[in-house]
Amino acid sequence: MSQSELLVSSWCKNAKSLPADYIMPPEKRVTDFTVSKEIPVLDLEHEAGPGRSALIQQIIKASQEFGLFQxxxxxxxxxxxxxxxxLYEEFFNLPVDDQEKxxxxxFFSSVRLYTSGYNYANEDFxxxxxxxxxxxxxxxxxxQGWPDKPSRYREVMTKYSVEVxxxxxxxxxxxxxxxxxxxGFFRGEMTKxxxxxxxxYPPCPEPDLAMGIHPHCDPYILTIIQQQVYGLQIKKKEQWIGVEPIPNAFVIMIPYQLQVISNDxxxxxxxxxxxxxxxxxxxIVTFCGPSKDCEIGPAKEHVSASNPPRFxxxxxxDFQINYLHQLSKKNLCNETALGPYLL
Structure with a gap:
């Protein structure tokens, strides 16, 4: 079997049940959750003009309460x-031979197609x-390193990348x-x-037993998600809630670096x-992060005698290396990702 034949999309269409190594242990399965109507949906048309101040306040409040907004x-x-x-619906339906290369x-490859997590060979599930x-x-x-199939891939993704x-x-x-x-704090090296x-995520014959992505926080400065089918869930006050897909909206997610820069x-x-x-x-996830040598820490504006640095x-x-190490040990959580940097 070629490596690309491991792709779920290459073999799942005739699956009537989950292979044993795709069945999550009971403690990792999805149980209680609700689809939330409370997650803020913010209108960027208010960016310019008298509504700007209110929009900024809404962004900060949503980022504190949910770590996310649309x-x-x-x-x-x-x-x-x-x-x-x-384009991506077409890409993931390409013949295996077209995806093989x-x-x-x-992990650090500039273009990478893979299945499951970051290291398939070492996974238990x-x-x-x-x-x-x-x-x-x-x-x-x-x-020039991007996929050349579908034929319009590079043209469409150039436009999309620029606009996003x-x-x-x-x-x-x-x-x-x-x-x-x-x-300009987030210009230059901070977002290079x-x-x-x-x-x-193809249709799954037994979704109650499977998982799409394990719980985690992102390591970047900002994460932008386009989705049109429900499946994203976030954790708020120890409860999992679903993020309702809204037509033509983007989900904006707060990753670890913004938590550190804002000093929590x-x-x-x-x-x-x-x-x-x-x-x-x-x-479709766009991520924006610092350059490898960029130094991250609480911004001086959020450090004072009454609010000392927490990181x-x-x-x-160094953060990326620790993040990947904990991910490979299946031990990624706030304590292991941010723990080494806590004061």
Missing amino acids: VINHGVSDELMHETMS LFSDD HLWKDTLKHLTHPLEDVV NKMTTRILDLICEGLGLEE GIGMVINN KLRSCEHRGVTNSSTARIS KKYKYL
Whole structure:
């Protein structure tokens, strides 16, 4: 069997039940949750004009309470969002032979197609998903390494990457202002690592026994998600709640680096992905992170005698290495990701 034939999408269509190594232990299965109507949906049209201050306050409040919010009127056209989703539906249905050259076990590969988690061979239980991951910045350096099938891939993803990055910059500028940081704080080295993770969850014959993605928080500065089928859940006050897909909206998620920079004012969002038995789900994730040598720590604006720093300063590469180490040990949680940096 070739490596790419391990992809769930290559063999699952005729599966009537889960293979034993896809059945999660009882304590890791999805049980209680509700789909929440409370998660804020914010209108970026208010970015300019008298509504700007209220919008910034809403962003900060949502980032504290949920670690997540959704945005509408964000500037990325409905047509481009639909075309991008259609592109990935086509990509994950390509013949195995067309996907073979993209399959990789190297986490740091600039373009990587893989199945389940980061290290399939060492997993006790596999996740019900396939993933394509690649960098999108700087475009001129990475675009030639992107998939060449479907034939329009590079054209569509160049447009999508440019538009989503514009939106990301606008949102980070609003967060910057809301946190009282110096103008341009999130420009340059702080947001030099930009890429995409596209997760495909085929219909699952026994979704109650499977898992799409284990609970985790992201290691980046900001995470942007396009989804159209339900499956994303977040943890709030020890309860799991579902994030309702809203047509043509983006989910904006707060990762670990914003929690550290804000000195614990903002909350990194613990989340997971679940499966269903009837409909394939694709989540298109854009991530924005620091350069490897960027130094991260609580911003001076959030440190004082009455509010001392809660985290040590560190290089982002060191954080990534620890994050991957804990992930490989199946031990990733807030304590193991942030623990080494707590003061």
